[in-house]
Amino acid sequence: MSDFAPTGLLQNPHTQSILASTSLRRLRIYPQARAMLNTSKSVILDCGDGHQLLGEYSAQGKRSKGLITLIHGWEGHSQSSYMLSAGGTLFNAGYDIFRLNLRDHGPSHHLNRELFNSARIEEVLGAIQTIHKTYPQQWQFLAGFSLGGNFALRIAAKAKEAGIHLQQTIGICPVVDPAKTMNALETGWWVYHKYFVNKWQKSLKKKIRYYPELGYKDELLKLKTLREMNNYFVPNHTPFPCAEDYFEAYNITGDALNSLSSATHIIATQDDPIILAEDFSRLPSNNEFLHIETKQYGGHCGFIKNYQLDSWLDGRLVELINLTRFPSGHPSNPPQP
Helix, strand or coil, X not given: CCCCCCCHHHHCHHHHHHHCCCHHHHHHHHHHHHHHHHCCEEEEEECCCCCEEEEEEECCCCCCCCEEEEECCCCCCCCCHHHHHHHHHHHXXXXXXXXXXXXXXXXXXXXXXXXXXXXXXXXXXXXXXXXXXXXXXCCEEEEEECHHHHHHHHHHHHHHHHCCCCCEEEXXXXXCCHXXXXXXXXXXXXXXXXXXHHHHXXXXXXXXXXXXXXCXXXXXXXXXXXXXXXXXXXXXXXXXXXXXXXXXXXXXXXXXXXXXXXXXXXXXXXXXXXXXXXXXXXXXCCCXXXXXXXXXXXXXXXXXXXXXXXXXXXXXXXXHHHHHHCCCCCCCCCCCC
């Protein structure tokens, strides 16, 4: 296992969480992501029941080692720094990459009338089914960041029932208990709360320009906090009567992951200011398919290993996926799935 041992200011969780998405980081990322971006094409996926999701597909051609689908976090998108960083590294390691946008993320607000909510697992399952059918590979992998990690883990738990064959699923700092995560955003460092309020409001303003009949334009101007926004949008624009019921719908503690049927790996940190480390103790400890790797440092989806802003996580993802394909360490004799 690769070790992650940042020094100095890089041991600060806020430094890690913020650096991962800065403009300087993007400048560092683009050279390694260039090959992936040069082959990238936008794809609109039919997810069933009239729902559509947008993604970007980058193909190796005949030399591909397999397909890795990546899912971003809340209010991120397929062009987020961490998606480009991980995707570019994995593409350079020989894998096809599909970067999936969740509903109303990236330039996809026009595709579906109803608003995004985190309980919409069926359309993401439909997207994965369509991706695998359209781009068939012997080796199929799934990875997600933060809320995307939560989606990825729920998909892995439903994969067998849905006829989805995954060799491995990786959740990076996944949301485990949504109610606790929302409370951490509300009561923690104000920068995170302000960031997500601004991002969510911007997304909602974009959405209502396409669908003014949703009718929340004037109400949105009055909502200043995540709590106020949840208390308005959950009962009015989801099937749930209150925020508490909504959060419980995508909570993955208890028996939610008991149905895992393929290798599943979580990478988390002890100092995450958004996803509390204690939440991972509430995941099943006796599931043969689930492994939880916790690092002392890294913040929320940070994992910046040096002052050149290189990512430890990207190399770890390559390591984990290659190990699944070649557990004996001999690529010339890969096992059959």
